[in-house]
Amino acid sequence: MFSGTEVTDLLRDKGFKATPQRLAIYEALASTTEHPNADMLYQKLTPKYPTMSLATVYKTLDILCTVGLAQELNVGEDAFRYDANTSNHPHVRCTVCGRVDDVPVLNDVGLLRQVAASTGYDITGRQIYLYGVCPGCQEKKRKHLH
Numbered sequence: 001m002f003s004g005t006e007v008t009d010l011l012r013d014k015g016f017k018a019t020p021q022r023l024a025i026y027e028a029l030a031s032t033t034e035h036p037n038a039d040m041l042y043q044k045l046t047p048k049y050p051t052m053s054l055a056t057v058y059k060t061l062d063i064l065c066t067v068g069l070a071q072e073l074n075v076g077e078d079a080f081r082y083d084a085n086t087s088n089h090p091h092v093r094c095t096v097c098g099r100v101d102d103v104p105v106l107n108d109v110g111l112l113r114q115v116a117a118s119t120g121y122d123i124t125g126r127q128i129y130l131y132g133v134c135p136g137c138q139e140k141k142r143k144h145l146h
Contacts, residue, residue, distance in 0.1 A: 001030040001084065007069065014067045021045075021052050025060045029070055030084035035091065035100040037079040075100055075129050088126060094134035103130065 002010070007026050008018035016022075028041055036044070042057045061082050064070035073081040075093040081100055083091075090103040112123050133141075 002026075002069065010067055010069065011063070016063050016067065021049055021056055022060045022063070024049060025057060026064055026069060026084070029061075029064070029082055033102065035073060035075075035081040035083050037077070037081050039079065041082075073100070073127070073129075076131070090128035090130060092130040092132060094137055095131050096133050096137040099134050099136070101134070103128075 004023055004027070007023060011018040011022065024045055025041060028044055029036065034040070038054065038057045038061055041061075042052070042054045045052055045057070061070060061072075064082075064084075065072050068086060069084065071083050071086045073083055073091060075081055075091060077093075077098065083102075085102065090106050090108070091100055092103050093100045106128070108126070108128065112126065115121065116123050
């Protein structure tokens, strides 16, 4: 997570204003591993920033992605999710509750080599999404069956 000063400097260096609302949106995104969508961030921040609009959240998320402070995730839902961890890493989404988590250990170098060899592509980036049922939903199902 970048400090407020670092975020401010990066935004200004890229030609964007570092407003308190933009800094708050980045901080909220960077301080969670829930991979929220714009509406989730809006709901979290409106108690402290009652004049903030959902459009401001969307615009700020777009700016954060543009300057490299966030990445947009398309995990097969109606709305994009966002992640302040911009390193290339896979995600897994629960098909029951919609929870999205990072996959901390997945060595995909072999997969990338296979894709490059079989397609002739020079692989320059990736986003890997896996789907399943999270431990919490598995436990609820077990309790419901017994």
